[in-house]
Amino acid sequence: MAEFKIPGITVYRLALYARTLEKLLEEGRDLISSEELARECGVNSAQLRKDLSYFGQFGVRGVGYSIPGLLKHIRRILGTEREWFMVLMGAGHLGQALLNYEFLPKRGFKFVAAFDVDEEKIGRVINDVYIYHVNQLSWVLREHPAEIGVIATPASAAQEVADLLIENKIKGILNFAPVRIKHPPNVVVENSDLTILFDKLAFYLKRLD
Amino acid sequence: MAEFKIPGITVYRLALYARTLEKLLEEGRDLISSEELARECGVNSAQLRKDLSYFGQFGVRGVGYSIPGLLKHIRRILGTEREWFMVLMGAGHLGQALLNYEFLPKRGFKFVAAFDVDEEKIGRVINDVYIYHVNQLSWVLREHPAEIGVIATPASAAQEVADLLIENKIKGILNFAPVRIKHPPNVVVENSDLTILFDKLAFYLKRLD
Numbered sequence: 001m002a003e004f005k006i007p008g009i010t011v012y013r014l015a016l017y018a019r020t021l022e023k024l025l026e027e028g029r030d031l032i033s034s035e036e037l038a039r040e041c042g043v044n045s046a047q048l049r050k051d052l053s054y055f056g057q058f059g060v061r062g063v064g065y066s067i068p069g070l071l072k073h074i075r076r077i078l079g080t081e082r083e084w085f086m087v088l089m090g091a092g093h094l095g096q097a098l099l100n101y102e103f104l105p106k107r108g109f110k111f112v113a114a115f116d117v118d119e120e121k122i123g124r125v126i127n128d129v130y131i132y133h134v135n136q137l138s139w140v141l142r143e144h145p146a147e148i149g150v151i152a153t154p155a156s157a158a159q160e161v162a163d164l165l166i167e168n169k170i171k172g173i174l175n176f177a178p179v180r181i182k183h184p185p186n187v188v189v190e191n192s193d194l195t196i197l198f199d200k201l202a203f204y205l206k207r208l209d
Numbered sequence: 210m211a212e213f214k215i216p217g218i219t220v221y222r223l224a225l226y227a228r229t230l231e232k233l234l235e236e237g238r239d240l241i242s243s244e245e246l247a248r249e250c251g252v253n254s255a256q257l258r259k260d261l262s263y264f265g266q267f268g269v270r271g272v273g274y275s276i277p278g279l280l281k282h283i284r285r286i287l288g289t290e291r292e293w294f295m296v297l298m299g300a301g302h303l304g305q306a307l308l309n310y311e312f313l314p315k316r317g318f319k320f321v322a323a324f325d326v327d328e329e330k331i332g333r334v335i336n337d338v339y340i341y342h343v344n345q346l347s348w349v350l351r352e353h354p355a356e357i358g359v360i361a362t363p364a365s366a367a368q369e370v371a372d373l374l375i376e377n378k379i380k381g382i383l384n385f386a387p388v389r390i391k392h393p394p395n396v397v398v399e400n401s402d403l404t405i406l407f408d409k410l411a412f413y414l415k416r417l418d
Contacts, residue, residue, distance in 0.1 A: 007251040008409060009225075013218065015408035042216040078408050079415030094306035101403065103387050109407045148410060172414040174406060178312050188413040190406055194310060197383060197401050198318045199224035199287050200217060201357060204397040205381040206288035 006054065013051055014074055016041050021071040033064040080108055085146040087170070088114040089161045090153035091121045091131045094176055098152060099126045112144040134164070141168050148172040155179040162189075215263065222260055223283055225250050230280040242273040289317055294355040296379070297323040298370045299362035300330050300340045303385055307361060308335045321353040343373070350377050357381040364388040371398075 020041045024032060038045035052070075055077050075081040088095050091114045098104070099111060115134045116122060124131050132140055149165035151158050151173060158177035165173060166187055173189045175181050181189050229250045233241060247254035261279075264286050284290040297304050300323045307313070308320060324343045325331060333340050341349055358374035360367050360382060367386035374382060375396055382398045384390050390398050 006412075007253075009218075009222065009252055011409045011412045012221075012405060014412070015405040016218075018408065019402060019405070043218055044216075077412070079411040080408055084407075084411055084414075092306070093302040093309065097301070097303035097306055098403075100302065101387070103402075103404050104407065107404050107407070109404070109411075147414065148407075171417055172410050174410050178310070186417065188410060188417060190410045190413075192403075192406050193228060193312075194307075194401075195312050195316050195318070196221060196224040196228070197399055198293075198313065198316070198357075199227065199289055200220045201381050201383050201397060201399045202288040202293055202318075203215075203220045203223070203286070204399075205293075205356065208380055208395065208397060 010051055010054070011078070013041070013043060013047070014078055016043075017048070017051075018071060018074045018078065018080070021067050021074065024067050025071065029067055031064050032067055037065065083108045083110060084148055085110055085112050085144070086148040086150055087112060087137070087141070087146045087165075088129070089134070089149055089151045089165065090157070090177075091116040091118075091124075091126070092152065092154075095150075095152035096126055098150060098176075099129050109148070111150075112146050113140045115140075134161070137164060138168055141170075146170065148174065151175045151177050151181075153177055219260055219263070220287070222250070222252060222256070223287055225252075226257070226260075227280060227283045227287065227289070230276050230283065233276050234280065238276055240273050241276055246274065292317045292319060293357055294319055294321050294353070295357040295359055296321060296346070296350070296355045296374075297338070298343070298358055298360045298374065299366070299386075300325040300327075300333075300335070301361065301363075304359075304361035305335055307359060307385075308338050318357070320359075321355050322349045324349075343370070346373060347377055350379075355379065357383065360384045360386050360390075362386055 020037065034048055035045045038048040086109060088098060088111050095114065099114060111129045114129050114131045115137055116131055117134050121131050122133050147170065149170040151161055153161050155177045158175060158179050159181060162173055162181045162183060166183060171187055173181065173187065174192065175189055176192045183189050229246065243257055244254045247257040295318060297307060297320050304323060308323060320338045323338050323340045324346055325340055326343055330340050331342050356379065358379040360370055362370050364386045367384060367388050368390060371382055371390045371392060375392060380396055382390065382396065383401065384398055385401045392398050
């Protein structure tokens with residue numbers, strides 16, 4: 001389907017619009033012009049209108065967008081109007097930080113189980129999520145179905161863990177390990193690269209004085 | 210200066226181009242057309258050329274870009290051709306994951322010290338970085354100057370810690386706490402929002418079948 005071709009950076013902007021609309025809604029706002037919304041998001045308004053026009057027609061000329069209406073619509077486009085169930089692979093520092101990251105369940109992303117190979121971690125419960133041995137993955141997924149696997153293992157284990165997720169019919173992988181994951185075309189992999197944030201900071205910092 | 214107005218999303222793309230060029234360089238590539246580079250980055254080639262034209266003229270018509278040349282240039286634009294020294298505020302799970310994140314020092318972002326209030330953590334050394342009590346910040350910064358403060362505390366402590374960094378002349382803050390930081394205009398704050406990654410994954414996953 002044509003929508004599948006939409007580049008990652010457009011989807012990134014949609015997610016950014018959703019975050020900004022959520023913030024405006026919390027501030028009690030109801031309506032916004034495309035110019036103001038674009039400014040709040042740090043994009044130009046032609047870009048904003050173009051992004052939204054991919055997915056249909058919104059907004060009323062001269063009035064602007066209904067904030068709750070547009071947010072609801074963007075969430076439907078993103079697929080975040082529903083809940084997604086996830087398994088966490090690797091309960092080290094990053095994994096535990098993710099289990100405790102309150103924004104995820106708030107936005108519908110819920111861990112049903114965590115997995116590790118460290119006997120000291122197995123059996124512990126973090127933020128209501130039980131840590132199993134990685135060997136128990138198939139069994140746990142039968143009891144607690146999930147669609148997303150989050151990889152927070154060391155780089156050396158990431159491919160093996162990804163293969164295991166794929167064998168177990170997980171179709172979406174979010175990879176925090178600093179390594180590229182090989183995967184069949186019917187599996188979606190998003191790679192997290194935290195260093196991009198540091199680059200952005202350096203850019204603005206360099207221009208500060 | 211005019212460059213300072215450049216929107217965050219353009220800088221994000223520059224960082225993305227840098228990552229892609231690094232990958233191509235590792236693969237032994239030397240030259241690339243703007244079309245191929247754009248495709249590798251998931252943007253359109255008009256966008257790529259426009260982004261780069263902000264900062265001068267590169268590439269040779271009909272030949273394309275020199276990968277090492279363009280990478281060097283983008284690093285200079287981003288300010289990542291040099292080293293940046295950082296302090297970490299909060300040595301919990303996320304903080305410790307950042308101390309162990311090998312890509313940061315590799316790209317010139319180096320922690321000189323970490324700070325916490327938990328007596329059990331103070332005095333420990335993680336990946337060669339010593340954990341001090343937060344009260345020792347001024348003293349440590351005199352010994353080990355730093356320009357960037359990374360906040361990895363709970364949301365409830367983030368503003369207080371940011372104020373402390375700002376008092377101590379830190380001009381760049383990367384905030385991983387899920388809360389907005391108030392700051393004077395001569396301080397740059399970048400907020401990390403990990404949920405955007407999960408949104409992107411949901412978008413593609415929804416369209417998979």
